[in-house]
Amino acid sequence: MRRTREDIRQRLLDSALVEFGAKGFDGASTRSIAQRVDAHQPQINYHFDSKEALWAAAVDHLFGRLGEELADLPRPDGTDDPARLAATFAEAVRRFVRFAAAHPELNRIMVHEATEDSDRLRWMVERHVRPMYDAIRDVWQRLRDAGIAAPIDPAMVHYVIVGAASLPFVNAPEARLLTGAEPTDLAWVEAHADGLVATLLPGLPDPSLKVER
Amino acid sequence: MRRTREDIRQRLLDSALVEFGAKGFDGASTRSIAQRVDAHQPQINYHFDSKEALWAAAVDHLFGRLGEELADLPRPDGTDDPARLAATFAEAVRRFVRFAAAHPELNRIMVHEATEDSDRLRWMVERHVRPMYDAIRDVWQRLRDAGIAAPIDPAMVHYVIVGAASLPFVNAPEARLLTGAEPTDLAWVEAHADGLVATLLPGLPDPSLKVER
DNA sequence: GTCTATAATTAGATAGAC
């Protein structure tokens, strides 16, 4: 297998996500990140400028993947009827749950960074999180007005959704010990998504309705 | 102000919680922990045996405080009627939300440790988390049977509650940037608790009913 | 581009004076 420039960069990015997710920025070492893909530590400074630049590139990479997962959902606009808006929102929640299960690094890194104010946090919030936060808040307000959504303030619901959706996967090693089950199993993930959607949207007209792709 | 033996131990424990919560076990430095309370780094090895022992003592300390907050709630037993059980459960959730707001270190440390299997994680799960997990699962099953609880599997509801309840406080620095509000303000905390209880227990007979103390 | 060697810094732990 050839190790082209892009190949090694991709491998380093994926390795960085795992290490930064598991240990945080300070706890992760560039040696471990390199070793995990059979590279040497100085290659990180060669392919990326610094540990910080590697972190930023890895975060961009991962939020990019999340964006791809949600890209083909219809954009909510003012003309949607509430039932259709709710179905689209439900589908977005399901996809977010699946993404959180497949890529726990995203929310692990979020939590690691969000516990202390820093330049990295501000960069990540403005670049990646705020667009999601704003979109969720606005749609939720309309679903509340339509009587479909649970009684949670639109300013807070982002944290309820993200927290409830991702914690079993963020804390997957703990969940394995605690439940004896494998939280990333397909059936477990879908059950979690179903429960979350039904709880968040008790007024969903037809829970089985799936949006068109 | 005197600095007795117990005094300095308490200060070091509190400082350790903040640092371990913010940076994780690897990222936190014993020097910073000591400096935060105007002590010197070797005092940690004097008053505690090691960084690891300090961590364990700090975790015990914090879970002990959570236990105190919940201690006077009536133990659920098989004879409780569902409405009373639900009222007690709702009160426990409210107190957990308040505790998470006042002591975000608890859930920060949980998340830092739970993202990777380790001796520290196993110790913490068996000693502190499993009793809570078991209690929540059993009560939730009964509330589901009574038609009071939202449609979430009893094996998963622990993560829904903990994740949704604590993330705004775990990620408080992010929430401040994102919402412009202070998530630890009393009104914000109570609104979050109210929304969570109403969402988790849509069949609660009387949401305003408070349990006796 | 890769790899060895190493510089510069910082970590946790310990010894010993007081």
Next chain:
DNA sequence: GTCTATCTAATTATAGAC
């Protein structure tokens, strides 16, 4: 018990041969 000094190990980053 506290504090200075220091040990060993591990960190990120860089220099230079290939």
